[in-house]
Amino acid sequence: MNVLVVGGGGREHAICWKLRQSPNVTQLYCAPGNGGIAGLAQCVPIKATDVEGIVRWAKENAMDFVMVAPDDPLALGMVDALEAAGIPAFGPRKNAAIIEASKAFSKELMKKYNIPTAKYETFTDLEKALAYLDAQGAPIVVKADGLALGKGVVVAQTAEEAKNAVREMMEDKKFGESGSTVVIEECMTGPEVTVLAFCDGEHLATMPSSQDHKRAFDGNQGPNTGGMGAFAPSPNYTPEIAAECMEKIFLPTVAALKAEGRPFRGVIYFGLMLTPQGPRVVEYNARFGDPETQAVLSLLDSDLLEIFQACVQGTLDQVDIEWADGAACCLVLASGGYPASYQSGYPITGLEQAGEKAVVFHAGTKRQEDGRMVTAGGRVLGVTAVGDTLEQAVAASYEAAKSIQFEHMHYRTDIGRDGACACRNA
Numbered sequence: 001m002n003v004l005v006v007g008g009g010g011r012e013h014a015i016c017w018k019l020r021q022s023p024n025v026t027q028l029y030c031a032p033g034n035g036g037i038a039g040l041a042q043c044v045p046i047k048a049t050d051v052e053g054i055v056r057w058a059k060e061n062a063m064d065f066v067m068v069a070p071d072d073p074l075a076l077g078m079v080d081a082l083e084a085a086g087i088p089a090f091g092p093r094k095n096a097a098i099i100e101a102s103k104a105f106s107k108e109l110m111k112k113y114n115i116p117t118a119k120y121e122t123f124t125d126l127e128k129a130l131a132y133l134d135a136q137g138a139p140i141v142v143k144a145d146g147l148a149l150g151k152g153v154v155v156a157q158t159a160e161e162a163k164n165a166v167r168e169m170m171e172d173k174k175f176g177e178s179g180s181t182v183v184i185e186e187c188m189t190g191p192e193v194t195v196l197a198f199c200d201g202e203h204l205a206t207m208p209s210s211q212d213h214k215r216a217f218d219g220n221q222g223p224n225t226g227g228m229g230a231f232a233p234s235p236n237y238t239p240e241i242a243a244e245c246m247e248k249i250f251l252p253t254v255a256a257l258k259a260e261g262r263p264f265r266g267v268i269y270f271g272l273m274l275t276p277q278g279p280r281v282v283e284y285n286a287r288f289g290d291p292e293t294q295a296v297l298s299l300l301d302s303d304l305l306e307i308f309q310a311c312v313q314g315t316l317d318q319v320d321i322e323w324a325d326g327a328a329c330c331l332v333l334a335s336g337g338y339p340a341s342y343q344s345g346y347p348i349t350g351l352e353q354a355g356e357k358a359v360v361f362h363a364g365t366k367r368q369e370d371g372r373m374v375t376a377g378g379r380v381l382g383v384t385a386v387g388d389t390l391e392q393a394v395a396a397s398y399e400a401a402k403s404i405q406f407e408h409m410h411y412r413t414d415i416g417r418d419g420a421c422a423c424r425n426a
Contacts (some may be wrong), residue, residue, distance in 0.1 A: 036362025146178030
């Protein structure tokens with residue numbers, strides 16, 4: 001089969017890496033891809049958000065299947081457009097992808113169907129939002145309603161910090177129209193866990209749990225990022241908690257979307273907080289997480305393309321999905337200054353040596369004409385290793401990362417070494 005993956009980050013590299021292992025994939029393409037993905041797939045120079053361009057190219061080049069990975073093209077309706085062109089596509093349609101594209105929608109869905117989440121209010125009026133913050137106090141969480149590259153969340157420790165966040169979103173348009181509406185939530189406490197789940201509109205199959213590290217610096221300090229590392233599975237996610245989540249969160253979410261006329265086919269990302277009152281939903285995403293995907297897919301023993309096809313065809317309950325025992329850890333190597341300003345174009349060395357000990361997924365890289373790999377983004381690489389235990393996987397990823405060098409390289413030194421991440425509601 002001719003298969004196209006839409007996207008160009010570390011998550012897409014991991015997806016391409018796993019798809020390349022399928023005997024049913026004859027030709028693999030990625031749009032736009034990156035320097036590392038180019039070693040697995042033919043990169044196509046089309047932006048992931050160019051819906052018309054992707055559909056046109058897929059038709060002209062006889063794609064048998066398309067996997068749409070990032071949130072923006074899903075929210076723009078790329079899957080709808082591909083299906084209209086007669087091309088099978090993995091990912092939710094636009095009306096289901098709204099569970100990520102609008103936090104206000106997802107909160108209302110949870111309220112309507114009694115799915116446990118944080119108490120909240122939604123605002124489109126700046127003064128009303130500020131007055132609400134005066135009444136509630138802190139700590140409190142402020143979220144931009146729309147997509148904001150994983151950075152539209154502020155866990156404010158003071159009322160003034162929360163007010164500044166609201167002003168930046170609503171008045172200064174820090175995130176464009178994504179911040180025209182804000183959701184203000186209570187700050188939940190407890191360890192955070194991510195559970196990704198394949199879904200075919202009716203049936204659901206969960207993947208191993210994982211934990212992301214969002215803050216830029218050790219000890220969960222500094223600004224929120226797209227993710228500085230992840231590990232799987234989470235020691236906090238016990239079989240008892242998993243059973244409770246399935247009963248009260250996972251299956252009710254799938255049923256709610258179906259009941260609303262928005263059947264979800266693709267991957268649902270359940271961001272969970274394990275509070276003293278039980279597990280609650282922090283957020284939904286309508287796709288694979290990044291860098292959780294790099295860790296989780298490293299444990300998958302089944303054919304990823306077959307799973308994707310089952311989700312599209314509504315036959316997920318007929319597929320036996322197998323996962324390896326053990327654990328995986330993905331360590332993100334970032335550009336200095338990320339998530340704020342940073343410079344790119346620095347040569348990267350040591351990739352071959354690191355690749356002997358771990359899988360190095362490329363997130364922000366570019367291969368120059370002379371063959372040299374250079375940095376081309378905030379998150380540059382995801383050094384991913386597996387082991388019989390979490391400790392072994394963590395140690396292997398850090399050992400492999402020692403071989404890699406580029407100017408101003410930055411990474412956390414505590415990924416996977418703290419089983420309970422701090423409260424952040426993000």
